[in-house]
Amino acid sequence: MSDIGSGDEGISSQSTYFLQRLRVQRVYRFAPFQFPSRPSVPTTGALEKYHGQGMDAGGNNFDSGQQPQEQELATKMLQIQSKRFYLDVKQNRRGRFIKVAEIGADGRRSQIFLAMSTAAEFRDHLSTFSDFYSSLGPPNPDNVPDDGKLKSEMMLKDNRRYYLDLKENSRGRFLRVSQTITRGGPRSQVALPAQGMIEFRDALTDLLDDFGTDDGGFKGELPEGRHLRVDNKNFYFDIGQNNRGIYMKVSEVKSNFRTAITVPEKCWTRFRDILADYCDKMNRAHSDSADHHQGAAVAGPSGVPRAGSAQPARDVEPFAAGSRI
Numbered sequence: 154m155s156d157i158g159s160g161d162e163g164i165s166s167q168s169t170y171f172l173q174r175l176r177v178q179r180v181y182r183f184a185p186f187q188f189p190s191r192p193s194v195p196t197t198g199a200l201e202k203y204h205g206q207g208m209d210a211g212g213n214n215f216d217s218g219q220q221p222q223e224q225e226l227a228t229k230m231l232q233i234q235s236k237r238f239y240l241d242v243k244q245n246r247r248g249r250f251i252k253v254a255e256i257g258a259d260g261r262r263s264q265i266f267l268a269m270s271t272a273a274e275f276r277d278h279l280s281t282f283s284d285f286y287s288s289l290g291p292p293n294p295d296n297v298p299d300d301g302k303l304k305s306e307m308m309l310k311d312n313r314r315y316y317l318d319l320k321e322n323s324r325g326r327f328l329r330v331s332q333t334i335t336r337g338g339p340r341s342q343v344a345l346p347a348q349g350m351i352e353f354r355d356a357l358t359d360l361l362d363d364f365g366t367d368d369g370g371f372k373g374e375l376p377e378g379r380h381l382r383v384d385n386k387n388f389y390f391d392i393g394q395n396n397r398g399i400y401m402k403v404s405e406v407k408s409n410f411r412t413a414i415t416v417p418e419k420c421w422t423r424f425r426d427i428l429a430d431y432c433d434k435m436n437r438a439h440s441d442s443a444d445h446h447q448g449a450a451v452a453g454p455s456g457v458p459r460a461g462s463a464q465p466a467r468d469v470e471p472f473a474a475g476s477r478i
Contacts, residue, residue, distance in 0.1 A: 223244070251266070270368045282304060283350045289326075312334055327345060375392045403416065
């Protein structure tokens with residue numbers, strides 16, 4: 154049989170159509186399928202180089218001169234009994250802070266975050282708790298408080314609360330540090346064996362000596378939060394501070410709904426003026442609406458004023474006689 158791609162001259166148009174169809178079918182039927190080429194996977198050293206050039210795990214290039222959102226400045230690792238603790242000094246656009254991570258023997262991880270000034274306060278509490286722990290005698294199972302707490306303290310920083318509880322259970326004594334965020338925020342905690350409090354304090358002190366304890370910003374006392382209830386809604390007004398300044402967080406809370414906005418202090422006056430302007434406009438609108446309903450009540454059913462009723466003055470545009478309205 155001759156090649157189907159030659160000798161097509163003189164063949165009828167119908168035959169040509171079927172030959173073209175056959176060509177197409179042959180191409181699709183017999184053309185070898187080629188899988189799309191896969192990118193070559195670099196070696197470990199190349200991966201490190203790529204990450205150093207600003208590439209993420211997905212290969213996207215972020216090398217545009219922008220700094221990473223979070224940067225690790227220093228870290229310390231402590232092995233206390235069967236647990237490992239990591240103290241990481243980090244920095245983001247809001248400032249510096251310390252992340253304390255606990256990794257148990259089973260690999261379970263928990264962590265809390267401390268502002269630098271809060272870490273300094275925590276360090277001082279560690280000295281106090283350590284002194285109290287040293288004054289205790291050996292554990293006595295018959296003389297343990299119902300809740301297991303031997304000593305407690307609390308730290309407050311902006312909208313975060315930290316609860317320090319020296320506790321005792323069947324496994325020994327430990328310091329539990331719980332971090333909570335006011336009004337329904339998540340709760341996280343770490344548990345530090347009591348025997349390791351001094352070692353932990355010394356590591357924390359080294360980091361604070363290197364990076365300081367000053368958070369910056371306003372040093373005075375911030376106003377207390379306020380609460381407003383309207384129908385089935387609750388509004389909370391909380392004043393906070395970060396490295397960008399002081400702000401007001403307005404939270405709207407319902408039974409199954411929560412949302413919030415943050416207003417920087419520098420625009421509070423403007424925010425107030427806009428709100429006051431809307432209040433004035435709505436007061437005038439309500440007053441005009443009341444006057445309108447009162448005038449309608451004075452008029453009769455056909456719109457003609459009742460006898461003896463006063464007619465409100467009307468502003469009427471004058472027009473020339475014979476002109477069309």
